[in-house]
């Protein structure tokens with residue numbers, strides 16, 4: 001979950017994600033129009049919708065206007081995410097970790113997405129260990145084998 005400089009990010013996306021498409025998930029609640037305007041990379045919609053529904057179910061407001069696109073860049077040096085405040089772009093780099101089950105890997109991607117969306121809402125990193133906005137991934141591996149624990153981990157990061 002490192003951040004890189006925005007200028008590098010833009011070049012990165014330009015080179016690697018020319019086929020990002022704009023989906024219309026047809027969400028209907030308050031704020032849905034901004035959500036529907038987000039351009040989401042092909043294949044990452046299930047995680048985005050899972051996060052969206054988790055927030056809706058728990059009445060947590062997300063300012064979707066702070067996100068212009070969610071792009072997936074599959075590279076070979078680890079799973080991480082980036083949010084650029086300047087471009088409002090979230091970049092997710094998925095990389096299957098051999099020791100993780102499919103369920104854990106899917107939950108890992110959800111946590112990374114939630115962490116980057118947290119940045120989009122103005123949350124900064126905390127020095128606290130094992131919470132959503134921790135700088136490192138410590139603590140994630142304690143929850144991602146279980147869907148409910150994963151969702152509670154994320155919700156805790158979005159509730160004061």
Ligand SMILES: [Zn+2]
Pocket residue numbers: 001002115119125135
């Ligand atoms: Zn971060």
